[in-house]
């Protein structure tokens with residue numbers, strides 16, 4: 664028996680990285696999956712991989728920052744798969760820059776893809792979930808939403824907004840049987856991160872920052888998303904689950920805070 668048997672789940676950002684791994688994991692647990700991405704052909708590839716593995720998936724090309732697209736994404740889901748139980752609002756993007764460096768257009772772009780998408784997802788998914796008597800919404804935030812790291816101010820602001828939007832949505836819809844939670848990943852080895860980490864020095868800093876001594880895999884976030892999406896987390900709502908290999912639990916001094924001699928750390 665799968666943890667998502669008889670459930671219909673939308674996964675956004677399903678063409679790549681965390682979204683693709685989650686779409687496959689949800690399908691392996693019995694869900695009928697809607698793989699959504701702005702890159703429609705790539706979303707089709709994810710859906711095809713699921714169907715080739717004996718699962719059930721369709722693909723929908725949509726821009727998660729566009730109200731009409733998100734409304735259509737939910738309508739097509741209900742029309743083709745009969746309802747909606749799970750929404751994983753995972754698509755996201757990053758543009759670097761301090762407040763001085765960042766363009767106004769890039770501010771709007773990132774806030775649109777990362778935050779407006781969560782608002783729109785809830786706006787159109789909640790009524791569909793009410794038809795089924797409840798559901799689970801999972802939003803991808805980031806540890807960047809918990810700290811004021813520099814160099815990507817709009818990303819930090821957007822992910823903090825996702826965390827508090829998650830709490831407020833959870834409060835509004837608890838009585839409806841709809842749970843809303845967020846995940847805060849540490850550094851996860853997905854295509855954009857691989858590009859950023861192509862400099863071995865940057866990769867090493869990232870690895871060292873995680874007390875587990877490695878960065879994470881997309882499947883490890885998919886497992887957390889599965890738990891929040893499924894009834895296994897039935898008493899959890901309004902939370903943000905940090906999945907970061909020990910990045911955040913340690914002080915900024917990292918290994919230097921260990922008072923033992925270097926060879927014993």
Ligand SMILES: NC(=O)c1ccc[n+]([C@@H]2O[C@H](COP(=O)([O-])OP(=O)(O)OC[C@H]3O[C@@H](n4cnc5c(N)ncnc54)[C@H](O)[C@@H]3O)[C@@H](O)[C@H]2O)c1
Nearest residue numbers: 676678679680681700701726727754755805848850851853
């Ligand atoms: N990889 C990490 O280290 C990390 C850490 C913390 C949080 N996150 C978050 O995880 C989520 C997934 O990131 P990833 O690392 O898997 O990246 P990724 O680039 O592999 O996947 C993101 C997907 O989102 C899609 N997308 C972008 N804009 C879209 C839009 N407007 N509409 C629809 N789809 C759109 C992209 O086409 C892409 O397929 C993002 O929200 C990201 O901010 C990632």
